[in-house]
Amino acid sequence: MSRAWNFSAGPAALPEDVLRRAQQELLEWNGARASVMEVSHRGKAFMDLAARAEADLRELLAVPRNYKVLFLQGGATQHFAQIPMNLAADGQRADYVVTGHWGEKALGEAALYARPHLAASAKTDGYASIPERATWDLDPDAAYVHITTNETIHGVEMRDIPEVGEVPLVADMSSDILSHPLDVSKFGLIYAGAQKNIGPSGLVVMIVRDDLLERRPRPLPRIFRYADHAAADSMLNTPNTWGWYLAGLTFDWLKAQGGLLEMERRNRAKADALYAAIDGSGGYYRNRVQPAARSRMNVIFNLHDAALEPRLVAEAERAGLLALKGHRALGGIRASIYNAMPMEGVRALCGYMAEFARSHG
Numbered sequence: 001m002s003r004a005w006n007f008s009a010g011p012a013a014l015p016e017d018v019l020r021r022a023q024q025e026l027l028e029w030n031g032a033r034a035s036v037m038e039v040s041h042r043g044k045a046f047m048d049l050a051a052r053a054e055a056d057l058r059e060l061l062a063v064p065r066n067y068k069v070l071f072l073q074g075g076a077t078q079h080f081a082q083i084p085m086n087l088a089a090d091g092q093r094a095d096y097v098v099t100g101h102w103g104e105k106a107l108g109e110a111a112l113y114a115r116p117h118l119a120a121s122a123k124t125d126g127y128a129s130i131p132e133r134a135t136w137d138l139d140p141d142a143a144y145v146h147i148t149t150n151e152t153i154h155g156v157e158m159r160d161i162p163e164v165g166e167v168p169l170v171a172d173m174s175s176d177i178l179s180h181p182l183d184v185s186k187f188g189l190i191y192a193g194a195q196k197n198i199g200p201s202g203l204v205v206m207i208v209r210d211d212l213l214e215r216r217p218r219p220l221p222r223i224f225r226y227a228d229h230a231a232a233d234s235m236l237n238t239p240n241t242w243g244w245y246l247a248g249l250t251f252d253w254l255k256a257q258g259g260l261l262e263m264e265r266r267n268r269a270k271a272d273a274l275y276a277a278i279d280g281s282g283g284y285y286r287n288r289v290q291p292a293a294r295s296r297m298n299v300i301f302n303l304h305d306a307a308l309e310p311r312l313v314a315e316a317e318r319a320g321l322l323a324l325k326g327h328r329a330l331g332g333i334r335a336s337i338y339n340a341m342p343m344e345g346v347r348a349l350c351g352y353m354a355e356f357a358r359s360h361g
């Protein structure tokens, strides 16, 4: 058996170099005579690892000094609920721009602690576009504006960071963080579940501006308060040490690849190749997302005949191309091509698609 090209949307492929390094040092990490999972998070060795991972992430994203970087648990879904708890006063309006499935979920979790307002939505066109910024109904007194920069299921990406005035911009970047350089200063808070572009599931990376940590809209258990996590350097309780370690290896790998400009170049080339294979198939394959909104991370498409889709997925598995089945909410095909997917894997997929079209005309 050998490793196949893995197009899973998440948990997703990790860079092979990262897995090899983790394998090499699994039994004995860093002279500890134990694995990294088996040592105290408060010991010097792990504290050094943690600080280095944070420093590398700060360097990759050029995170300004007035932002904290947190390594949290719970997945993006937990933070859909926790963000309104931390940032909005009871009944205070919070604006949500919904461009797909995850934005809907985030909005749905906000009503217990805020008054979520649907500021814009692309639902009427089946989430195939990003609503024009000029049409967004934003309130200057809102607690924050929430966006999902890449909709992992609907395959749409917000390429330009919107201007929203003085209201803090909060972004779920679970599936596109680290895929290109980013101007962090345009955001109040960025959060991302790790299992797409950072590491294993169970870890959430958050980048949050200092002034937002000073908001205290209500009493909260400490474990739910971001300010308490920040004050404790994300070690309020035992963190996900294994996830933090693997995230650190991924940051290291990203730096060695040439950083986020290089990742952006590669991701653009990969997405261009795959969309060209779809658009050039004479209608055999179809993607209905507006070209300017097409995701570079999650490429979704349908076949001209939906009955062929399960065959494409099953035969692809046998050909060494894994997890192409679309999300159950949408059906169709989805190829997730995060940072860890090399061009070679995308070429293999394009070749397979051309061959499938020939043999199942």
Ligand SMILES: *Cc1c(COP(=O)(O)O)cnc(C)c1O
Pocket: 010, 074, 075, 076, 077, 078, 102, 148, 150, 151, 152, 172, 173, 174, 175, 193, 196
């Ligand atoms: C995967 C994903 C989520 C959900 O992440 P969990 O870790 O399962 O809670 C939320 N938002 C986006 C954009 C995602 O891609």
